[in-house]
Amino acid sequence: MTVAPNTASVARKPSIRRQVFGRLGPRPGLQLVILAGVVAILIVLGSNIATTMARIGVTPGFAFLKSAANFEIGEGMIAFHAGDSYARAIAVGLLNTAKIALLGCCLATILGVALGVMRLSSNLVLSGLVRWYVEVVRNTPLLLQLFFWIALAQALPPPRRAITLLDAVFLTNRGVYVPGIVVRDVSPGAMLILIGIVGVWIRLVWRGLRNKRTGLQAPLPVSLMSMFVFGAILAASDTRIGFEVPAVSGFNIRGGFSLTPEFAALLVGLTVKFSAIIAEIVRAGILSVRQEQWDAARALGLHNGKIMRLVVLPQALRVITPLATSSYLDLIKDSSLAVAIGYPDLMNIVNTTANTTGQAFEALLIVVLLYLALNLAVSALMSVYNTRVALRGEKSAS
Incomplete structure (x- = not known):
């Protein structure tokens, strides 16, 4: 005796319309109306911008990037002179921003990890000093700190009366000179x-x-x-x-590697600010490791240094890395405050470009895309690293 299949229980493939609206979630019609409204607003804004630019005699587009820039750039990783193209000027600003971001992230990480470990020290004086450092720096605006550091850099003595450290490092009002x-x-x-x-x-x-x-x-x-x-x-x-190695020669200092006052102030300001943030992240990551891990490592005869390096940090990195990534992204974005102290970063040069060409909208779009590219690149690299440390942390915990 054969039993006929129950066709009602056979799952039917949903229609294309149901699949599309199913992905939109509840109230798909309302979502489509809102999306159409946003697109309409963008079209109206774009039309108004194009009309305004035409009225003031500005031709929209990016042809100005090939035009000659009539300004100088104080420092850069590649040569630039007045008369070079605006595209090259923006490239100089992008490299300056990438340089300050890379150095700032490295130095802030090194200092932040050291401060985070010292914050957990049993020495009350040391942990107390680090706590006050973290609280003061974290609760002070970065712009105010940059003003402080640039004022301090400009208050240094001239090269002939420079502050010398080990006859190799010179601190002057013209910059910092190091081997x-x-x-x-x-x-x-x-x-x-x-x-x-x-x-x-x-x-x-x-x-x-x-x-x-x-x-x-x-x-x-x-x-x-x-x-x-x-x-x-x-x-x-x-x-x-x-x-x-730098040395005093005449009225200046020759040789070695020099940091301009603006670059040094920006680098110190970003390092100090974000080292305090990273210190708290490191402290929280270390505290997230269970006490049993410390006890087991001590039972194996490991001293505190090896316990921290081989047992605790590999597990703490699973907590530290995602939060540190956010700090790195904030550091890159906050480096745009360099415009306040005169360092020729990407924001500073693009702002000058917009003022001299009148292409404010195009300049704004360029700076948004470049900062977005920098942040996405850093985020992707940290995501790969986070995946690796997560796997290593699981092996250490097991």
Whole structure:
């Protein structure tokens, strides 16, 4: 005896209309009306902007990027002179912002981790000082701090009466001079190739150091080849690289690596501000690790330094990394306050471009897209790192 299938119980594939409206959630009609209203508002705003620009004689578009800029830029990673294009000027500002963001994130992380660990010290004086530092810095506006640091930098003595540290570091009202590797007469193409080679070499050496079985044997041939190519590029491009220590020469200081007062003030301000924020993040991450992990590590005979490095931090990073990512993104965005102290970052140069060309809307769109690209790149890199530390933390906990 055969039983006929119950067709009512057979699931039917929903129609395309039901699938589309199902993804929209409840009240799809209302959502579509709101979306249409937003699009209509954007169209009206765009039409009004185009009409206003036409009335004042400004042609919309990005053709102005090829025009010659009639201003100078005080400092930059690539050469710029009045008469170069606006596109090159914006590139200088973008590189300046990327430089201050990279250095600020690194220094704020190093100082923040140290302060976060000291905040948990059993020494009441040390933990108390760090607590007051964190509270004062976190509850003070960054703009006010930048004004303080730039005023302090400008109050330093002239080069001939510079404040000297170990006869190698000079603090003056013209900037901070430190020993460093100085690169001269390098073309942008050669610089990109050199950075790529150094990055690959560092990556391979790091992987070799982490591999206990092979050590440095695996990356050694590639390292030798990289150094050979490195030297060939230097010889072909007439690039000069050397280590210099600054010294007083006449009425100025020559040699070494110099930081302008504006750059130094911005870097110190961002580092101090976000190191306090990262310190609290690190403290919270360490406290999130259960006490049993400490007790088990001590039972194995590990001292506090190894416990922190091998047991606690790998697990705490699962809490620290997402919050630190938000701090890095805030640091990049807050670097735009450099316009208040005269550092030629992306916002400063784009603002000057808008004032000299009248293309305010296009300039605003450019700066939004560039800051968005920087933040998305940092967010993507930190997301990859967060995935790795999460897996490593799970292994440590188990």
